[in-house]
Amino acid sequence: DSGVTQTPKHLITATGQRVTLRCSPRSGDLSVYWYQQSLDQGLQFLIQYYNGEERAKGNILERFSAQQFPDLHSELNLSSLELGDSALYFCASSVEDRVQETQYFGPGTRLLVL
Amino acid sequence: DAKTTQPPSMDCAEGRAANLPCNHSTISGNEYVYWYRQIHSQGPQYIIHGLKNNETNEMASLIITEDRKSSTLILPHATLRDTAVYYCIVRRLGNQFYFGTGTSLTVIP
Numbered sequence: 001d002s003g004v005t006q007t008p009k010h011l012i013t014a015t016g017q018r019v020t021l022r023c024s025p026r027s028g029d030l031s032v033y034w035y036q037q038s039l040d041q042g043l044q045f046l047i048q049y050y051n052g053e054e055r056a057k058g059n060i061l062e063r064f065s066a067q068q069f070p071d072l073h074s075e076l077n078l079s080s081l082e083l084g085d086s087a088l089y090f091c092a093s094s095v096e097d098r099v100q101e102t103q104y105f106g107p108g109t110r111l112l113v114l
Numbered sequence: 115d116a117k118t119t120q121p122p123s124m125d126c127a128e129g130r131a132a133n134l135p136c137n138h139s140t141i142s143g144n145e146y147v148y149w150y151r152q153i154h155s156q157g158p159q160y161i162i163h164g165l166k167n168n169e170t171n172e173m174a175s176l177i178i179t180e181d182r183k184s185s186t187l188i189l190p191h192a193t194l195r196d197t198a199v200y201y202c203i204v205r206r207l208g209n210q211f212y213f214g215t216g217t218s219l220t221v222i223p
Contacts, residue, residue, distance in 0.1 A: 002157065033210065043158070043201075043213035056210055090157050092211075100146060100165075103211060105157035 003027065004106035006091050012112045018079040021109045025072055025093030031055070032074040033094075033103060034066055038087035049074055050097045081113045118202045123218040126196075132189040134217050136202030139183040146205050147178060149187045151198040152216070158201065161187065192221045 003026035013019055025032050034046040036059075045058035049068035060066075063081075068074040078085060088108045094101040119137040126132040138147065146165050150158040162169055162176045164185075169176045175188040189196055201216040 002159075004157070035211075035213075037155075042215060043152075043211075045210040045212060048210060058210055088155055092157075100163070102148075102160050102163065104160060105150075107157050108155065110155070 002104040002106060004091060004093050004104055006089075006106040006109050008109060009107070010110050010112075012114065013081060014114055015081055015083060017081050017113075018077065019081065019111065021076040021078070021089050021091075021111075023074045023076070023091030023093075023106060025074070025091075026104055029093035029095050029104075030072065031094045031097045031101070032068055032072070033092040034060075034074070034076050035090040035092065035105075036087050037090065037108075038084075041087075043090070046076070048097075055097060078111070083113050086111055086113045118204055118214050120200070120202055120214060120217045122215065123220070125220050125222055126189075126192045128194060128221050128223050129191055132187075132192040132196065132219060132221070134187040134189075134200050134202075134219065135184065136186070137184045138202070138204045141182050141204050143182075147176065147182075147185050148203040148205055148211065149174070149176065149200065150203065150211075150213075151196075151200045153195075153198040158213075159198075161200075192219075194221050194223065197221045 005024045031050045046060040048056040092103040092105045148163040149161040178185045199216040
């Protein structure tokens with residue numbers, strides 16, 4: 001158990017819909033990262049937040065957005081969902097935002113878009 | 115980020131050492147080498163990381179060549195629970211991880 005929690009574990013929805021994935025980082029961790037893992041793309045970095053502010057962006061679609069709240073939990077919002085958005089979504093956290101920081105991953109949310 | 119090259123799959127007998135190689139020939143001086151593994155579809159699990167020196171922890175050892183262009187993760191006594199996909203990641207000053215395709219390790223009884 002990494003200490004990172006994600007809800008829900010599974011999510012089934014239809015194309016065109018909007019969903020919100022939630023992540024609670026390890027106690028004391030200020031930085032949160034979101035990753036997407038699909039069968040054809042592997043694990044891809046989406047976005048990072050540090051202490052409430054966006055720190056870095058990766059391959060995140062414009063239909064996706066995220067935020068980190070004052071209590072440091074984070075939400076990833078996926079809108080206008082397409083079949084190709086079906087994937088595992090992982091959240092990771094680290095204490096700070098330094099080079100040697102180890103990231104600890106949550107168990108993931110499995111999203112299925114029908 | 116420096117790219118990494120790993121063999122797509124490997125087998126290892128239970129109880130023997132598993133040696134997983136990684137090539138990162140374009141690594142630069144400030145980039146760390148990280149190893150994670152993913153069991154089935156669980157969240158990636160941190161194993162070990164290093165910059166220049168060899169490292170050892172309770173899970174594994176990391177051997178980095180002197181020129182830093184390659185490294186080897188060593189699981190000293192592989193068990194069936196070590197069957198997983200192992201990712202070698204080279205990370206720059208930015209804190210984002212860029213995962214490759216990894217090595218699928220199968221530990222055989």
